[in-house]
Amino acid sequence: xxxxxxxxxxxxxxxGPDGRLQVRFEQDGAQLRYAVSYDGKTLLExxxxxxxxxxxxxxxxxxxxxxxxxxxxxxTLDRIKASRIDHPAVRGVLHCQNPDGRPxxxxxxxxxxxxxxxxxxxxxxxxxxxxxxxxxxxxRFPEGTTGFLTxxxxxxxGWKRSKPSxxxxxxxxxxxxxxxQYGHGFTFPCLFRVGSDGWVLVSETGVDSRYCGSRLSxxxxxxxxxxxxxxxxxNNGNGTVEPAFALPGATPWRTITxxxxxxPIVETTxxxxxxxxxxxxxxxxLYGKSTWSWIVWQDASxxxxxxxxxxxxxxxxxxxxxxIDAGWDQEFGHAGMEELVRYARSKGVEVFLWYSSSGWWNDxxxxxxxxxxxxxxxxxxxxxxxxxxVKGIKVDxxxxxKQETMxxxxxxxxxxxxxxxxxxxxxxxxxxxxxxMYPNYVGSEAVLASENMxxxxxxxxxxxxxxxxxxxxRNSVGxxxxxxxxxNKRLNRANGAPGPGGRVFGTQRRxxxxxxxxxxxxxxxxxxxxxxxxxxxxxxxxAAMGFLREVPTTWDETRLIDGYPGRCIVLARRKxxxxxxxxxxxxxxxxxxxxxSIEARLGGSARILCTGSDGLQTISTPKKPLRLPKxxxxxxxxxxxxxxxx
Ligand code: CA
Numbered sequence: 001x002x003x004x005x006x007x008x009x010x011x012x013x014x015x016g017p018d019g020r021l022q023v024r025f026e027q028d029g030a031q032l033r034y035a036v037s038y039d040g041k042t043l044l045e046x047x048x049x050x051x052x053x054x055x056x057x058x059x060x061x062x063x064x065x066x067x068x069x070x071x072x073x074x075x076t077l078d079r080i081k082a083s084r085i086d087h088p089a090v091r092g093v094l095h096c097q098n099p100d101g102r103p104x105x106x107x108x109x110x111x112x113x114x115x116x117x118x119x120x121x122x123x124x125x126x127x128x129x130x131x132x133x134x135x136x137x138x139x140r141f142p143e144g145t146t147g148f149l150t151x152x153x154x155x156x157x158g159w160k161r162s163k164p165s166x167x168x169x170x171x172x173x174x175x176x177x178x179x180x181q182y183g184h185g186f187t188f189p190c191l192f193r194v195g196s197d198g199w200v201l202v203s204e205t206g207v208d209s210r211y212c213g214s215r216l217s218x219x220x221x222x223x224x225x226x227x228x229x230x231x232x233x234x235n236n237g238n239g240t241v242e243p244a245f246a247l248p249g250a251t252p253w254r255t256i257t258x259x260x261x262x263x264p265i266v267e268t269t270x271x272x273x274x275x276x277x278x279x280x281x282x283x284x285x286l287y288g289k290s291t292w293s294w295i296v297w298q299d300a301s302x303x304x305x306x307x308x309x310x311x312x313x314x315x316x317x318x319x320x321x322x323x324i325d326a327g328w329d330q331e332f333g334h335a336g337m338e339e340l341v342r343y344a345r346s347k348g349v350e351v352f353l354w355y356s357s358s359g360w361w362n363d364x365x366x367x368x369x370x371x372x373x374x375x376x377x378x379x380x381x382x383x384x385x386x387x388x389x390v391k392g393i394k395v396d397x398x399x400x401x402k403q404e405t406m407x408x409x410x411x412x413x414x415x416x417x418x419x420x421x422x423x424x425x426x427x428x429x430x431x432x433x434x435x436x437m438y439p440n441y442v443g444s445e446a447v448l449a450s451e452n453m454x455x456x457x458x459x460x461x462x463x464x465x466x467x468x469x470x471x472x473x474r475n476s477v478g479x480x481x482x483x484x485x486x487x488n489k490r491l492n493r494a495n496g497a498p499g500p501g502g503r504v505f506g507t508q509r510r511x512x513x514x515x516x517x518x519x520x521x522x523x524x525x526x527x528x529x530x531x532x533x534x535x536x537x538x539x540x541x542x543a544a545m546g547f548l549r550e551v552p553t554t555w556d557e558t559r560l561i562d563g564y565p566g567r568c569i570v571l572a573r574r575k576x577x578x579x580x581x582x583x584x585x586x587x588x589x590x591x592x593x594x595x596x597s598i599e600a601r602l603g604g605s606a607r608i609l610c611t612g613s614d615g616l617q618t619i620s621t622p623k624k625p626l627r628l629p630k631x632x633x634x635x636x637x638x639x640x641x642x643x644x645x646x
Pocket of ligand 1: 427
């Protein structure tokens with residue numbers, strides 16, 4: 001081997017299919033580092049690679065050889081922001097060894113705007129399984145980079161000691177030196193703005209029963225952010241923080257999405273590109289819209305008359321589902337539930353039932369409890385659900401990110417599929433590729449969701465800001481079970497009618513009806529539990545209810561038109577030949593929405609739902625741009641002028 005070939009072998013460069021994304025490697029003594037650039041601009045400075053197991057230390061690594069191949073990511077998905085993925089990719093493998101000569105491969109997967117990597121440990125000795133003690137994978141950003149970050153909570157705090165549950169506030173555009181609120185770093189995904197050079201979204205995918213969920217540490221001036229494992233206190237202190245797997249085996253993928261602008265951040269499918277289905281579905285699953293009484297009418301609605309009212313609301317809206325939330329077992333018993341399910345199905349409405357996951361990891365009293373955590377109770381319960389025609393479960397209040405909890409998610413999903421049950425998770429971790437990995441997985445909360453708007457006015461005040469944020473972050477990497485879209489003015493049953501003493505109670509919605517319709521498009525979950533109430537059939541604008549009847553919950557394509565996290569967004573989602581474009585403004589300064597240019601870009605003519613002098617109105621394309629004040633939005637339904645145009 002000549003000197004040049006030797007140097008190339010030691011310092012390979014992996015380049016994305018269109019040549020704009022580059023990952024280069026450097027060897028600093030025994031330390032192997034990687035750096036990421038896009039269009040020649042550095043987005044990640046040389047950052048650490050490596051991990052340590054109980055069997056071998058791979059934190060010092062030397063590249064022995066490398067190889068690359070070009071391939072295509074081609075697959076279909078029925079429940080996210082895109083239905084058919086078909087793009088070129090580059091697979092690169094660094095064959096490394098540690099100073100003791102123990103081999104380790106680092107596998108890379110590059111698309112035009114994503115770089116993902118994972119560690120693959122062979123079975124090179126008698127040892128057939130390992131515990132991973134730590135990972136030194138790091139993310140070092142150029143000076144001046146700012147972050148859009150949400151902290152990992154302390155464990156065993158909050159409602160009935162049920163945290164961490166990914167229900168924390170975001171900090172916007174903060175310097176890297178800013179410490180996380182609880183001192184435990186930040187949960188995925190994390191968004192970074194590298195000055196005017198570009199954007200980077202860091203997350204992970206492919207986490208299943210064979211690993212824990214990870215997060216980013218606080219920023220270290222030398223190492224940068226590193227991959228951190230769960231805290232010992234999670235899951236009530238039960239279960240290890242060191243993930244273990246059989247050899248040969250691999251870690252989950254660390255994902256890095258980059259772009260000169262934000263479109264690749266919103267449109268990425270890397271969370272799904274690099275994972276595989278974990279099992280074949282026992283039957284097809286159908287997605288769509290749902291009603292649920294708990295969100296506005298709360299615990300008091302767990303009674304026969306109110307559940308019937310919400311079943312009838314779903315039927316009137318042509319929604320296929322109702323979610324019957326906590327406490328149903330105490331109110332109806334299993335026999336009463338059989339009767340209610342029979343009634344729902346007679347109206348063409350299928351049923352989801354709520355369960356607590358616990359368990360020994362919180363103090364939850366909402367029932368049913370201690371069913372989903374225990375296979376001996378779970379399996380007969382699921383058989384019963386299948387026998388009466390229940391179609392899904394919502395399981396709430398999980399114990400954190402330890403491997404033990406990831407195992408519980410997977411076991412619930414796998415058992416549920418045996419009985420034709422779809423799964424929604426609340427009080428839960430971020431889904432990491434699960435929409436492709438588990439055929440009956442629907443979506444997870446893992447966000448400060450709609451319930452907080454019922455509990456506190458500040459969450460209503462921030463509703464538009466949140467809806468302008470999540471499409472760039474939380475909802476970019478996975479389905480988000482937000483449970484929103486309110487058409488009540490007050491988020492309670494009275495909806496503005498005076499209560500005792502003539503007082504009006506309840507938190508107050510700040511957004512316009514048009515903004516709420518925009519949120520129905522901005523937030524993506526394959527089953528949308530909308531927060532509408534039976535009174536909305538008569539007191540909400542007919543055009544709003546008509547739009548909610550029409551709006552899809554899964555999409556063929558998603559494109560960012562404009563926006564900035566937390567400030568404003570214009571997002572286009574396509575279903576068949578129709579584009580649904582949602583615009584929302586969270587800033588004091590009005591947003592100017594140029595509908596003609598959007599029509600020209602997407603091809604077609606728009607029907608527009610926006611705010612007029614008398615509230616929600618439907619118009620055709622205006623001559624001038626539409627002016628959206630703070631908390632106002634609009635929806636454009638664009639059908640092709642030439643129907644064969646798509
Ligand atoms: Ca929650």
